[in-house]
Amino acid sequence: SIDLVVELEHWEEGKAYDRLGLDETVYSILETPCPYIRMPVALGRNVANLVEIAARNHVLKIQGTHSAREFARKLEQQLSRGKKRRKS
Numbered sequence: 187s188i189d190l191v192v193e194l195e196h197w198e199e200g201k202a203y204d205r206l207g208l209d210e211t212v213y214s215i216l217e218t219p220c221p222y223i224r225m226p227v228a229l230g231r232n233v234a235n236l237v238e239i240a241a242r243n244h245v246l247k248i249q250g251t252h253s254a255r256e257f258a259r260k261l262e263q264q265l266s267r268g269k270k271r272r273k274s
Contacts, residue, residue, distance in 0.1 A: 188215060188220055189220070189221070189244065190220065190221050190222075190223065190240070190241060190244045191213040191215070191220050191221065191222045191223070192222075192223045192225055192237055192240055192241075193222070193223070193224045193225065194225055194227050194233065195224055195225065195226050195227070196226070196227070196228075197226040197227060197228040198226070201226075203224075203226050204224075206254040206257065206258060207223070207243065207253075207254040208254050208255065208258060211223075211224075221244060221247075223240050225237070225240065
């Protein structure tokens with residue numbers, strides 16, 4: 187079975203990409219929804235490692251750990267702490 191669709195796309199300067207993976211997209215294969223990642227790549231990048239990391243992150247999501255949401259939450263906490271320090 188297909189558990190994840192990864193589309194490799196040539197990196198374009200100035201194009202907006204979802205770098206954290208907060209936006210969850212699906213790709214339909216024979217009317218079956220499948221998680222979908224569009225991954226921008228450039229020359230000299232280790233594509234095998236990038237796809238492996240995407241697959242591992244997908245497994246973590248299935249197990250209930252959403253690393254992108256966790257990162258965004260921790261970042262927001264740090265930013266709000268910094269704002270509180272500047273105000274006092």
